[in-house]
Amino acid sequence: MSEKHDEKNHEPFIKDWTYVQKEELNAESTTGKTISYWQDVRRRLRKNKLAGGSIVVIILILLASTVGQTLTGKSYDAQQLSLRNMPPVIEIQTAEDGTNFYIHQDLKVFLTDQHGFITDEIPPVSASLADKLFTYEYKGKTYNLSFSGEGIKFEDENRQPLPEKRKIWNKNYLLGTDSIGRDLLTRLLYGGRVSLLVAFLVTICTLVIGVMYGGISGYYGANLDIVMMRLVEILMAIPSTIYIILLMVYFGQGIYNILIAMALTSWLGMAQLVRGQVLSLKEQEFILAAKTVGVSPLKIILTHLLPNCIGPIVVSATLSIPGAIATEAFMSFIGLGVKPPMPSWGILSNEGIGAIRSSPYQILLPSIAISLTMFAFNFLGDSLRDAMDPRQRK
Amino acid sequence: MTVDKLLEVNNLRTSFFTFSGEVQAVRDVSFSLNRGEIIGVVGESGSGKSVTFLSVTRLLSESGKIVGGNILFEGEDVTQMPTLKLRKLRNNQIGMVFQEPMTSLNPTLRVGTQIIERIKAFNKRISNREASKRAEQLLEMVRIPEARKHLNSYPYEMSGGMRQRVMFAMAIACNPKLLIADEPTTALDVTIQKQILKLIGSLRDEINTSIILITHDLGVVAETCERVVVMYGGMIMEEGLVDEIFYETAHQYTVGLKKSIPDVNKVGGTRLFSISGSPPSLIDPPKGCPFTARCDKAMRVCVNHCPPYFQLSPTHRSMCWLLDPEMPSNLAVESVQ
Amino acid sequence: MLKYISKRFAMMVITMFIIITATFFLMRAIPGGPFSFDRALPPSVEEALNAKYNLDKPLIEQYFDYLLSILRFDFGPSYVYFGRTVNEMIADGWPDSAKLGIASSILILIFGVPLGIVAALNQNKRPDRAIMVISTIGVVIPSFVLATFLLYFFSVKLEILPTFGVDSWKGYILPTICLAVGPICGITRLSRSSMLDTLSQDYMRTAESKGLSRSRIIVVHGLRNSLIPVVTSLGMTFAALLTGTFVIEKIFAVPGLGRYFVSSITNRDYTAVMALTILSSAIMVVAVFIIDIIYMLLDPRIKLYDK
Ligand SMILES: Nc1ncnc2c1ncn2[C@@H]1O[C@H](COP(=O)(O)OP(=O)(O)OP(=O)(O)O)[C@@H](O)[C@H]1O
Numbered sequence A: 001m002s003e004k005h006d007e008k009n010h011e012p013f014i015k016d017w018t019y020v021q022k023e024e025l026n027a028e029s030t031t032g033k034t035i036s037y038w039q040d041v042r043r044r045l046r047k048n049k050l051a052g053g054s055i056v057v058i059i060l061i062l063l064a065s066t067v068g069q070t071l072t073g074k075s076y077d078a079q080q081l082s083l084r085n086m087p088p089v090i091e092i093q094t095a096e097d098g099t100n101f102y103i104h105q106d107l108k109v110f111l112t113d114q115h116g117f118i119t120d121e122i123p124p125v126s127a128s129l130a131d132k133l134f135t136y137e138y139k140g141k142t143y144n145l146s147f148s149g150e151g152i153k154f155e156d157e158n159r160q161p162l163p164e165k166r167k168i169w170n171k172n173y174l175l176g177t178d179s180i181g182r183d184l185l186t187r188l189l190y191g192g193r194v195s196l197l198v199a200f201l202v203t204i205c206t207l208v209i210g211v212m213y214g215g216i217s218g219y220y221g222a223n224l225d226i227v228m229m230r231l232v233e234i235l236m237a238i239p240s241t242i243y244i245i246l247l248m249v250y251f252g253q254g255i256y257n258i259l260i261a262m263a264l265t266s267w268l269g270m271a272q273l274v275r276g277q278v279l280s281l282k283e284q285e286f287i288l289a290a291k292t293v294g295v296s297p298l299k300i301i302l303t304h305l306l307p308n309c310i311g312p313i314v315v316s317a318t319l320s321i322p323g324a325i326a327t328e329a330f331m332s333f334i335g336l337g338v339k340p341p342m343p344s345w346g347i348l349s350n351e352g353i354g355a356i357r358s359s360p361y362q363i364l365l366p367s368i369a370i371s372l373t374m375f376a377f378n379f380l381g382d383s384l385r386d387a388m389d390p391r392q393r394k
Numbered sequence B: 001m002t003v004d005k006l007l008e009v010n011n012l013r014t015s016f017f018t019f020s021g022e023v024q025a026v027r028d029v030s031f032s033l034n035r036g037e038i039i040g041v042v043g044e045s046g047s048g049k050s051v052t053f054l055s056v057t058r059l060l061s062e063s064g065k066i067v068g069g070n071i072l073f074e075g076e077d078v079t080q081m082p083t084l085k086l087r088k089l090r091n092n093q094i095g096m097v098f099q100e101p102m103t104s105l106n107p108t109l110r111v112g113t114q115i116i117e118r119i120k121a122f123n124k125r126i127s128n129r130e131a132s133k134r135a136e137q138l139l140e141m142v143r144i145p146e147a148r149k150h151l152n153s154y155p156y157e158m159s160g161g162m163r164q165r166v167m168f169a170m171a172i173a174c175n176p177k178l179l180i181a182d183e184p185t186t187a188l189d190v191t192i193q194k195q196i197l198k199l200i201g202s203l204r205d206e207i208n209t210s211i212i213l214i215t216h217d218l219g220v221v222a223e224t225c226e227r228v229v230v231m232y233g234g235m236i237m238e239e240g241l242v243d244e245i246f247y248e249t250a251h252q253y254t255v256g257l258k259k260s261i262p263d264v265n266k267v268g269g270t271r272l273f274s275i276s277g278s279p280p281s282l283i284d285p286p287k288g289c290p291f292t293a294r295c296d297k298a299m300r301v302c303v304n305h306c307p308p309y310f311q312l313s314p315t316h317r318s319m320c321w322l323l324d325p326e327m328p329s330n331l332a333v334e335s336v337q
Numbered sequence C: 001m002l003k004y005i006s007k008r009f010a011m012m013v014i015t016m017f018i019i020i021t022a023t024f025f026l027m028r029a030i031p032g033g034p035f036s037f038d039r040a041l042p043p044s045v046e047e048a049l050n051a052k053y054n055l056d057k058p059l060i061e062q063y064f065d066y067l068l069s070i071l072r073f074d075f076g077p078s079y080v081y082f083g084r085t086v087n088e089m090i091a092d093g094w095p096d097s098a099k100l101g102i103a104s105s106i107l108i109l110i111f112g113v114p115l116g117i118v119a120a121l122n123q124n125k126r127p128d129r130a131i132m133v134i135s136t137i138g139v140v141i142p143s144f145v146l147a148t149f150l151l152y153f154f155s156v157k158l159e160i161l162p163t164f165g166v167d168s169w170k171g172y173i174l175p176t177i178c179l180a181v182g183p184i185c186g187i188t189r190l191s192r193s194s195m196l197d198t199l200s201q202d203y204m205r206t207a208e209s210k211g212l213s214r215s216r217i218i219v220v221h222g223l224r225n226s227l228i229p230v231v232t233s234l235g236m237t238f239a240a241l242l243t244g245t246f247v248i249e250k251i252f253a254v255p256g257l258g259r260y261f262v263s264s265i266t267n268r269d270y271t272a273v274m275a276l277t278i279l280s281s282a283i284m285v286v287a288v289f290i291i292d293i294i295y296m297l298l299d300p301r302i303k304l305y306d307k
């Protein structure tokens, strides 16, 4: 018997020839404890910063749109026509005697206190459209407002600009007012409530209808399944926006109507998803066992099948929320959604788009709100899916 | 001894770099293959057989890296080969047949196209007519009936056994010097398995290549091969001529494998033996012999020290502490029983 | 093959029939006829109008009349713009919509798939990361929100592009981009994941083991297989873009079909609403049919599945 040692085994060591017990070895070799699937998901979700950020943003948005509107102290449909199109940030000009003026782009002159709180509007004492010059008097002094080609100028009696100009936050209306003088902040918050409410309710309807339909179709299979899924296929062939539009033309504008129209059209994908899941699960042994023992089908679906396909369902539901927000906004935007004066983010966008030149904040604010919410829900949904993807599990 | 070596693998180490860490799939593997030789590589699932031979043609997935050692094919180091040379090597030096016949063929291309593209890859002068004639010939060689017709078939129109035959036809299309068949029969049913094995035998006679046959099944090896490499936990446990492995078994793992060969003589006999326990983690591989945890004769030395190879004959080596001449003889006697 | 096509064709016809029927009865079911305006018409006038438009006939008869006229591609007169037919108005609006649709479809074709492939081939490297971040944003953001941001930036702040109208070619730029961004990003993500999926398939390793060139492996083996799932999405997108889009046409004041659709809804021009619904659905359904045929050409297995 010849013996050849490898290079690395040169180092001498004491060879211990005693036997070891299997138990001893196995105790050594089992490394770490096994963690359950959901613990694993939670752990991975917690590691994901994007998911955490999204959850924070979503909570803030939910808080703002549920309680926020009561804190502003204004109502979403109270109009203050004299204070319309007020931007969130105003430029105030201070005269030598300390009077603060705010000159609105619609050629209106307002008095403000030094914090930017608008107290009064002063009317011109004389107005000459031909010279493009308005004259104002306040506390014994005369001011001129000219609006020739170079833009709007507000000057004192000697046609000199006022000594001090500064930009300041609008204290009356933190986010300004719309074209008929309603508080945009309140409308934005209330609009968020409407948009989110619609989105959540539609998602719940999607879940209920989709899970029932898909569950029944998948569970009973055979001919029932074929008929039910053919129906879904045909309905899916109709472009869903057109389908919603038709329903809305039929129902007319209104929050409940848009809810119903969207719920009626959004469950198809969920039904297909659930059916697929149920189909792949129902042949598994624990289901077959439950069947042979004679557990009722409803109970099998609810207690055995659904919990085992809850992952994809949750992901799909999370991702359907931003979809619903977009659809509602879209429908309201083309005038077939929520009925004004009730605001939703789509309505606000619709109202704001016309003033994109003169008052861009009116369209930008709801746009930002929509984007932010949709990003948050999408990232959360994506992170959930990544966390649950068993292929990544190692 | 100057037998012409076709393939020589020295201290090969291959790892996969995954999220959960470095998976050391192949740890210090060395062996060589002579021209015209047919060897078998056996081992349980996960023992690193596929990874070893994917390393030989550098077909590892993105995360897999050869981290050490070299692979000499006709004296040239494959690990250092530039791309074009490597492609030529793959094209007409080494043919590979993979373990999954159902998914290894492109589902949207005709079988003929998939064979012809190999023939034409480095042989621009060959005409389409000649290439398809050659493809037809190849299909005949792998005993596919109505070869001409099947050139125009899609893989989905064929059975698993037929697809595996197509894989063989594709592998030998450019007269490779080496044919690597990675568990060509695992996914097929028993009768088809027999046919494929017969095919491998006849191919060797017809085109005179060296063959490496990877399998789970020592029985298959006994029928087909001259030499056997037994792998476990990313290492070679034992290597030797077929007779040596079967009649002078030196490693406890091989003993276990041998017991799990179904005995054809005992019809409806006892339950198939299988080694209890499962293979070690390759992310954090054991310090000692990888088989220790499942070995009936594990000793303390096995736990902490990897045994060297003990050369039992010029062609037979094995890494097991039981072979160490320093071992007290009373224990040795006990272990033979 | 013929069986497959005829089956799909039958499916298409049935779907269209259901859509037409549903649309017709939904429209007829709306409370108040098409001529019950806010200010009520004198009964005699309304009766005369109803007679003129055959609305006094039994519903079933109207339905079959409508079916027949649709078979002749005749969508009937407009209820709001007296003396004009819906066909004329469609002919007016469609060119503008189609121009926008074709322009954005071209953009989608140029950028969508290639970006996805580039990302997939550089998985987890810098180009992939950049493409993924941008395309995620682009997919999520609704087109009208994107439109407002672009309008604000390019037309209001920089004043280099017109705010609305398509009088000059410049007017087409923003709407085309707004229409294209979402689909480009969607297609990019889809083709990336599809390509990644294909790249991990066993047959790609087989192709590599044959010593083929990388370009052949990617184009012949990778692209074709990874395009199969992308085709549906591309086809549906093109079809949707072709019939005009409500929001973008409204925002940019493009006198296209989409805007006409919206205005006919607000004006309660029922024949127009029906016509446009049916038209858009028809284009969509035909697109699905064409997609199915392309599918069959790309993936020989389809015939098998469909048995
Ligand atoms: N792409 C990969 N990423 C990570 N680990 C891998 C990868 N491919 C293989 N491995 C690991 O490498 C080890 C060896 O795998 P290999 O495929 O070589 O086994 P095998 O002996 O061929 O088994 P089988 O008989 O099942 O084919 C396994 O533990 C496997 O988990």
Ligand SMILES: [Mg+2]
Pocket: B049, B050, B051, B099, B182, B183
């Ligand atoms: Mg293998």
